[in-house]
Amino acid sequence: MVFSESVGATLEMIRHGRTERVIELRGTDLHIGRHPRVGVTLDHPKVSLYHARIERRFDGSYRVVDLMSKNATLVDGVKLKPFEPACVREGTCIRIVDYDFVFHEPTARVGGPGEPSRSTVLGSLDDLSSEQLVQRSAQPAEALRAVLDVVRALGGASDLDERLARALDGLMLVFPLADRGFVATAEPDGSLPLRAFRCAKGPANPPVLSRTIVHEVLRGGKALLIKDVLFDERFKDQESVAASIRTALCAPLRGRDGQPIGMIQIDSVTLRSGFRDEDLDLLAALAVPIGAAIENDRLVMEQASWAAAREIQLALLPRSRPTIPGYTFWECYRPAQEVGGDLYDYIAVEDFEPGDSDPGRVHVTDPDRDADGVRWCVTLGDVAGHGMPAAILMARICPEARLLVRAGYAPTDVLAQVNRHYYESGLQNRFVTMVLAEIDPRAHRLKVxxxxxxxxLVRRAAGRVEELECPGAGPPLGVVRDASYESAGFDLAPGDVVVLFSDGVSDAVNLRNQSFGVARLKALVGQTTGGAAEVGEAILAIVRDHMIGRSQLDDLTIVCFGRDALEPAPGA
Incomplete structure (x- = not known):
């Protein structure tokens, strides 16, 4: 198939009624804000550093997310709630302060250079349900038999392209006037690859497509009948098309949501008797099972990809809890999708020789460390967003943090080095938050x-709840290249329980769009008796009840640990 160009989804940026630029959406996410390193930088004091994000989902659709901006993000005049995605479609207007971003869906452009963008449609069909098409056919029994033959050809466990080729073989028999036939699929990146091609006279060059035909079929969702290209004034300057086809039938291949996911075309280089209206009905009916086969294949591939990603992510999670006498650990990890952007870890800190010259490593002579003690570091990280892109970034960051912690680097140096490497990678469009809590079980000290x-949070044995704040704590990873971080130390008494959590806990919303909130979390922790497991289970149960009737919007991770309570003295 001959392509002239492919255009993905775009944002038309309009200000004061004038289009300033057109932004093509590449990759999975595009951040908009005032920060100089986001995808679209807006130099306006009312625009937040990280204002909004445009996300491309696994199915090729797009949505916009407000990143808790100060002056809000509006979609078609409706104010978005922070971190609650809104789907965008052709013509959706996203307003940020006084900038308007008009979303345009992806389209594939094909055909010879210089083709005018004018309709070449002499016949069209909008009602493409297979039942109605078969009923309208001049020979409904023959039409139904053809549909069943195509369904059988699409069966089996072979490669999708092989099944589409078999279906085309059947179509060439159904339409004896056809010289050629092909199936092409519309991909999320805007391309239109040829998946199957058949020529009645044996091998031939790939077809040349008209941009106008593709626009009508894929963007308009219409089945088309082109009776004779030579007698249509609109084709007179399109030599590449006129030289390759004389009459043609085209139909969209639809997915589960009814949107075109590809197209099928049957054409002839000679007119003979030409295709008729009932031929268009029949091809549109046959396109229904072909579209279903393509959609099902995508779902299978997608599910396999998500399953593999989940398996990889689970392998990054710790396989066991630390075994520290007198301490108990508990954790819960629930991604919003198959995989997520949260990740926690338990890492044993290795001691090493004092002669090591690396200034970032902490030696056994450090007053907060005991040469005979085994220290453990509990980490919890959260990438902005969730799903596959967030999971990939977290899979990149966590192994580095694990290596540095295990090698004996101080928590502040771990954050500084991971931050620098992440910043230099050029992936700052997604910032990452992370907390490190290093436990010294001999001194019963916690360094955060x-x-x-x-x-x-820490719930003291008496029930008082404190936030373990770090004065001078640095920014999220990836925001500032040479950010510095400071730690804070805390004592752990018997019965104390520490709670680490991601914002999927505090930001969980109910049916009234009310967030769970940190204040409610603190109150719950303070009211819960028992150790780490009891506190963790109580948080999980209440948050789950809070979200009844609402889908989980963000990844949810909770890690609790603490010292066992002292046994009461005999007779007490």
Whole structure:
């Protein structure tokens, strides 16, 4: 198939009634804000550093998310709630302060250079349900038999392209006037690859497509009948098309949501008797099972990809809890999708020789460390967003943090090095928060370092709840290249329980769009008796009840640990 160009989804940026630029959406996410390193930088004091994000989902659709901006993001005049995605479609207007971004869906452009964008449609069909098409056919029994033959050809466990080729073989028999036939699929990146091609006279060059035909079929969702290209004035300057076809039938291949996911075309280089209206009805009916086969294949591939990603992510999670005498650990990890952008870890800190010259490593002579003690570091990280892109970034960051912690680097140096490497990678469009809590079980001390993550909580044995804040805690990872981080130390007494959590807990919303909130979380922790497991289970149960009737919008991770309570003295 000959392509002239492919155009993905775009944002038309309009200000004061004038289009300033057109932004093509590439990759999975586009951030908009005042920060100089986001995808679209808006130099306006009312625009937040990270104002909004445009996300491309696994199915090729797009949505916009407000990143808790100060002056809101509006979609077609409706104010978005922070971190609650809104789907966008052709013509959707996203307003940020006094900038308007008009969303345009992706389209594939094909055909010879210089083709005018004018309709070449002499016949069209909008009602493409297979039942109605078969009923309208001049020979409904023959039409139904043809549909069943195509369904059988699409069956089996072979490769999709092989099944489409078999279906085309059947179509060439159904339409004896046809010289050629092909199936092409519309991909999320805007391309239109040829998946199957058949020529009645044996091998031939790939077809040349008209941009106008593709526009009508894929964007308009219409089945088309072109009776004779030579007698249509609109084709007179399109030599590449006129030289390759004389008459043609085209139909969209639809997905589950009714949107075109590809197209099928049957054409002839000679007119003979030409295709008729009933031929168009029949091809449109045959396109229904072909579209279903393509959609099902995509779902299978997608499910396999998500399953593999989940397996990889689960392998990154710790396989067991630390075994520290007198301490108990509990955790819960629930991604919003198959995989997520949260990740926690338990890492044993190795001691090493004092002669090591690396200034970032902490030696056994450090007053907060005991040469005979085994220290453990509990980490919890959260990438902005969720799903596959967030999971990929977290899979990149966490192994580095694990290596640095295990090698004996201080928590503040771990954050500084991971931040620098992440910043230099050029992936700052998604910032990452992370908290490190290093436990010294011999001294019963906790050292906390934080990079923009919600502060951990500690419930003291008497029930008082404190936030373990770090004065001078640095920004999220990836925001500032040479950010510095400071840690804070805390004592752990018997019965104390520490709670680390991601914002999927505090930001969980109910049917009235009310967030669970940190204040409610603190109150719950303070009212819960028992150790780490009891506190963790109580949080999980209440948050789950809070979200009844609402889908989980963000990844949810909770890690609790603490010292066992002292046994009461005999006779007490």
């Amino acid at each position: 370092a934080n990079s923009g993550h919600p502060s951990p």
